[in-house]
Amino acid sequence: MNIFVCVKQVPDTETKVQPNGDGTFIETNSIKWIMNPYDEFAVEQALLVKAANAGSTVTVVRVGGVKDTEALRTAMAMGADEAILVEAEDNLDSYSIAKALKGAIDKSGKSADLILCGKQAIDDDCLQVPQILATMMELPSVSVIVGFEQDGDKVTVKREIEGGALEIYELNKPCILATNKGINTPRYASLPGIMKAKRKPMQQLSLGDVGVTADDRRVVYSDFQLPPEKPAGKKFDAMDEADQQKVVEEVVGLLRTEAKVI
Amino acid sequence: MANVLVFSETHKGNIKPVTLEILGKLEGQTVDVAVIGDLDDAQVKVLAEHGAAKVHKLKGDNLDKYSPEGYSNALHGFISSQSYDYVMTGATSLAKDMFPRLATKFDAGMASDCVNFLFEGDEFAGTRPLFAGKCLAKVNLQGPKPHFITVRPNALGLPESTTAASGEVNEANVEAGEIRAAIKEIIASASEKVDLTEANIIISGGRAMKNSENFSILDEMAEVIGATVGASRAAVDSGYASPDMQVGQTGKTVSPSLYIACGISGAIQHLAGMRTSKVIVAINTDPDAPIFTKADYGIVGDLFKIVPIMKEEFKKILS
Amino acid sequence: MNFALTAEQIEMYNMAKKFSEKEMIPYASEFDQNSTFPINQIKKAWELGFVNTCIPVEYGGNGLSLVDAVTVGEALSYGCMGMHTSIMCNDLALTPIVVGGSEEQKERFLRPFTESPLLASFCLTEPGNGSDAAGIQTTIKDKGDHWVLSGEKMWITNAGHADWFVVYCSIDPKLKHKGISAVVVSKDFEGIEIGKKEHKLGQNCSDTRSIRFNNVKVPKENMLGGPGEGWKIAMKTLDHSRPLVSSIALGGSQRALDLSVEYAKERKQFSVPLSKHQAIQFMIAEMKMKVEASRLLIQKAAWLADQGEQNTTIASTAKAFAADSCMQITTDAVQIYGGYGYSKEYPVEKLMRDAKLIQIYEGTSQIQRLVIAREVLGK
Numbered sequence: 001m002n003i004f005v006c007v008k009q010v011p012d013t014e015t016k017v018q019p020n021g022d023g024t025f026i027e028t029n030s031i032k033w034i035m036n037p038y039d040e041f042a043v044e045q046a047l048l049v050k051a052a053n054a055g056s057t058v059t060v061v062r063v064g065g066v067k068d069t070e071a072l073r074t075a076m077a078m079g080a081d082e083a084i085l086v087e088a089e090d091n092l093d094s095y096s097i098a099k100a101l102k103g104a105i106d107k108s109g110k111s112a113d114l115i116l117c118g119k120q121a122i123d124d125d126c127l128q129v130p131q132i133l134a135t136m137m138e139l140p141s142v143s144v145i146v147g148f149e150q151d152g153d154k155v156t157v158k159r160e161i162e163g164g165a166l167e168i169y170e171l172n173k174p175c176i177l178a179t180n181k182g183i184n185t186p187r188y189a190s191l192p193g194i195m196k197a198k199r200k201p202m203q204q205l206s207l208g209d210v211g212v213t214a215d216d217r218r219v220v221y222s223d224f225q226l227p228p229e230k231p232a233g234k235k236f237d238a239m240d241e242a243d244q245q246k247v248v249e250e251v252v253g254l255l256r257t258e259a260k261v262i
Numbered sequence: 263m264a265n266v267l268v269f270s271e272t273h274k275g276n277i278k279p280v281t282l283e284i285l286g287k288l289e290g291q292t293v294d295v296a297v298i299g300d301l302d303d304a305q306v307k308v309l310a311e312h313g314a315a316k317v318h319k320l321k322g323d324n325l326d327k328y329s330p331e332g333y334s335n336a337l338h339g340f341i342s343s344q345s346y347d348y349v350m351t352g353a354t355s356l357a358k359d360m361f362p363r364l365a366t367k368f369d370a371g372m373a374s375d376c377v378n379f380l381f382e383g384d385e386f387a388g389t390r391p392l393f394a395g396k397c398l399a400k401v402n403l404q405g406p407k408p409h410f411i412t413v414r415p416n417a418l419g420l421p422e423s424t425t426a427a428s429g430e431v432n433e434a435n436v437e438a439g440e441i442r443a444a445i446k447e448i449i450a451s452a453s454e455k456v457d458l459t460e461a462n463i464i465i466s467g468g469r470a471m472k473n474s475e476n477f478s479i480l481d482e483m484a485e486v487i488g489a490t491v492g493a494s495r496a497a498v499d500s501g502y503a504s505p506d507m508q509v510g511q512t513g514k515t516v517s518p519s520l521y522i523a524c525g526i527s528g529a530i531q532h533l534a535g536m537r538t539s540k541v542i543v544a545i546n547t548d549p550d551a552p553i554f555t556k557a558d559y560g561i562v563g564d565l566f567k568i569v570p571i572m573k574e575e576f577k578k579i580l581s
Numbered sequence: 582m583n584f585a586l587t588a589e590q591i592e593m594y595n596m597a598k599k600f601s602e603k604e605m606i607p608y609a610s611e612f613d614q615n616s617t618f619p620i621n622q623i624k625k626a627w628e629l630g631f632v633n634t635c636i637p638v639e640y641g642g643n644g645l646s647l648v649d650a651v652t653v654g655e656a657l658s659y660g661c662m663g664m665h666t667s668i669m670c671n672d673l674a675l676t677p678i679v680v681g682g683s684e685e686q687k688e689r690f691l692r693p694f695t696e697s698p699l700l701a702s703f704c705l706t707e708p709g710n711g712s713d714a715a716g717i718q719t720t721i722k723d724k725g726d727h728w729v730l731s732g733e734k735m736w737i738t739n740a741g742h743a744d745w746f747v748v749y750c751s752i753d754p755k756l757k758h759k760g761i762s763a764v765v766v767s768k769d770f771e772g773i774e775i776g777k778k779e780h781k782l783g784q785n786c787s788d789t790r791s792i793r794f795n796n797v798k799v800p801k802e803n804m805l806g807g808p809g810e811g812w813k814i815a816m817k818t819l820d821h822s823r824p825l826v827s828s829i830a831l832g833g834s835q836r837a838l839d840l841s842v843e844y845a846k847e848r849k850q851f852s853v854p855l856s857k858h859q860a861i862q863f864m865i866a867e868m869k870m871k872v873e874a875s876r877l878l879i880q881k882a883a884w885l886a887d888q889g890e891q892n893t894t895i896a897s898t899a900k901a902f903a904a905d906s907c908m909q910i911t912t913d914a915v916q917i918y919g920g921y922g923y924s925k926e927y928p929v930e931k932l933m934r935d936a937k938l939i940q941i942y943e944g945t946s947q948i949q950r951l952v953i954a955r956e957v958l959g960k
Contacts, residue, residue: 534847
């Protein structure tokens, strides 16, 4: 089986995000990059599928900056066989990324039996790439999966929807699946894995090589800014029984209309 | 004026409330609504009151339940026959899955999960959070039209006033096409409580709960608003609550959208575990309790009086 | 000159740090309070290649350099100094085999450690001899076709869980260091008596006991080098183990610094965060200076060993500096936390208790100074 895993490199969750000088993106200079956490589930699932299907290979593909290749090296240290890096700026939009991923997979010369992605990247939080890629590649796909079973060419997956309810889908390979937390427990890369990863092949391509141009950009961001500071809270006195009903009504009302959390 | 189609997911025959939020914000544009399947007259009337010029009921085989391919094929067919500049919907599980597929069928771009938007002339300009809300950015779309947009539920709020439109009903036949990934079964969510670390709403009790039995009043309110119950270290150490309920530095670190602290004074170690909560409500008899410095809404009062009233109020607005 | 870690070393550090944050920190306080041996952490660490970093590739090891090993050591100790003392214990016990064993012995003793998560203990200190290591009273007698080992060892890390012991003993205590020899002893040999678990100030999860060897028969082929070769082997071992032990101090120091910075920004006194008070700023700056200097010393000591160069003085410098710094930094962390710092509810008092041991084991800070002075002043 030819298994592809699409990974993205994102700032560590602990990172303090600051808009850059002209507000077109965030300041990326001092950022510690990690593999997108949802992609770790995809890599793990690929390795589990590989273990269950002798002779399979796992190829990780990433579109993004080349200064740091943490995500691909981690995936290979976990056990992926090879990597493809499509060099691009870090704030490419979902459409361009999906098109580049398709181009890289096509160019690999291998026909994909299974393509796994994380359900979303925790940088732009768009939740688009797996579905765009599936549509471009005309493959069946299910997103936000928390369960996976394989029986020959048939796969059965559980998709998580609102309130924890699950939709069970059946589909045939080749297909594209987007993983959510809960599907598996990603392994740690081991020290021997890290040493071996050094010698695994990493192919480097440009956006031009995979047929992506500036005209493919669909989404333009500007005016990056920090969210407004939290204003001082409101305090209500309800020690007196007579005030209690009124105060609670007001607070519950504010939770709905002002805070919008109910 | 832009031509906008709002797709509304329906739940038990009702349109999703986010549809009305979007319609309210679209005042001044030409707006139609599309649903898959049927919609009763009362619902159509509500849409008309909120400015829907037309309500399209899209009907066809194999559309009784969601499938990524069936829904996106059906909407693609319908939208291709019209001339919309924008197609919008609420960012529900279904829409998050389907809209990127639909947009790509038009080679079009999509802005996900906008928390606000306006039209600059005929051009859409949205605002959306990135990096888990650590940043906000303006989002514009370019390339082939229509452009696609999902809007985060509860972000815009319901409109205070509305301008009615005709709400003319149109039934259209649509094709689901080939469905290769189909739902075989739906498993309803188990009634099991969401874990504290993943809970969207948390109600925590402190030492002022006095005993473990009293936690039942928090459980009852939690039932009403779908919350998970937590506890402060003081409550856990006093044996009122089990250790897995502890929120704080040595317990669990949580960041729900709503945190209701009942009878918790707000020791640093507790604050460290819940300070990233989006909205904090504190109920405490001590007006100088440190928890009030972190609270968005503080109620100085006896939790045993306040919580039952609050439960009833939540019931009212959620019914 | 190049101070940069390689991409692989950075990745090793990140991975080990992730392991320490997910698998060690959440259990550190509980294991400390209940003196729980971190057997699951050791097994998981073994699977990931964190244990036995000293074993060469030829015998199934991962071929880590000492710089690699101290990089990983810092990240793991960040999670818990006590747990890492137990994780690192094998390196201490197996290095004598790596530096002093024959090919046959290396194959026979080292390879099994790469095939399953076995544990080994390093047995040097005795009830009557700590710093005066050459004064060993445990004896080994030649009985023709075997040796007989007799004596008592003290403060032996992992003793209650070890499968193998590397024991320093003397063919004749009067010969002092010239009589010292090293033998490899299985826990299954007749006559081994393991003492009860010691109650300690810190590093409570790590298992520490005494061991008695009551006329234990040891096969001839289990002696490393020959009779009287033990001192040389021990000294070479220390050149490798001191940077490793120093990295435990460094991990603890970095953790104490990070926790102090976090708390100083959070906690308000006199209406401003602690971090706005110059008294606290100076303490934090002092911590940072010591952390950075410790790291450079440790890396240099490890790097010299990797180059095959004599590193004794710099290894002792690193050990004394990193251990003493760790004690100061963790004590200051408790000070910054104030009353909360003194409470077991917060993680810093444990760091302070754990730190003390590093000034004592693997050569006290005073012994390190002796080594340095001897080198600087001449013998």
